[in-house]
Amino acid sequence: MGKQFEGVRYKELVVRLPLLDYVGARTRIGTPDAAARASECIRHLAVEAFVVLLLDTRKGLIETPSASGIGAVDGCMVEIATVFRRAIIKGARKIIFIHNHPSNDPSPSPEDIRVTKGLVEAGKILGIELMDSIIVTADSHVSLRESGCVAFT
Numbered sequence: 071m072g073k074q075f076e077g078v079r080y081k082e083l084v085v086r087l088p089l090l091d092y093v094g095a096r097t098r099i100g101t102p103d104a105a106a107r108a109s110e111c112i113r114h115l116a117v118e119a120f121v122v123l124l125l126d127t128r129k130g131l132i133e134t135p136s137a138s139g140i141g142a143v144d145g146c147m148v149e150i151a152t153v154f155r156r157a158i159i160k161g162a163r164k165i166i167f168i169h170n171h172p173s174n175d176p177s178p179s180p181e182d183i184r185v186t187k188g189l190v191e192a193g194k195i196l197g198i199e200l201m202d203s204i205i206v207t208a209d210s211h212v213s214l215r216e217s218g219c220v221a222f223t
Contacts, residue, residue, distance in 0.1 A: 097131045098129050102202055106211035115172060125162055148169075154193070176205045176211060
C-alpha cells in the first residue's frame with residue numbers, strides 16, 4: 071500500500087539509471103564538479119529526483135549511485151531516514167546529497183536550504199558527514215557548501 075502525500079498515493083521508488091562510464095566503486099569524489107558528474111542520471115529528468123553519493127573516509131565512492139527518490143515537476147519528498155538508510159547499511163562515513171531542478175534554475179529554494187540543514191544535523195547525530203548538498207540542472211550545478219547558504223560544520 072502506498073503512502074498518502076497531498077491526496078496522491080505513491081510508493082517509495084528506487085531507480086537504477088545509467089551513469090557515465092567513469093563512475094564506479096571507489097571513484098574519488100573530491101569536488102562539487104566531480105559529484106555533479108556522478109549524478110548524470112538525474113540531470114535531464116522532467117521531474118525532481120535525488121541521489122545520495124555514499125563515500126568512505128577517503129571520499130571514495132562506495133557504490134554506483136542510483137536515483138533514491140523521484141517526485142513531481144516542482145518538488146520531491148525527502149525523508150531524512152531515506153537519505154541515510156543506505157549510508158548506514160553500506161558503512162558510509164560521508165555522503166553528498168544531490169537533487170535536480172527540472173526548471174533549469176539551480177538557485178536553492180528555501181525548502182532546499184531547510185532540507186539541507188536537517189541533513190547536516192542528522193548526519194552529526196549518526197556520525198555520517200554531509201559533505202555537500204548540490205543542485206544540478208541540464209547544464210549547471212550549485213554547491214550549497216560553496217555558496218555559503220548552509221553551515222556544514
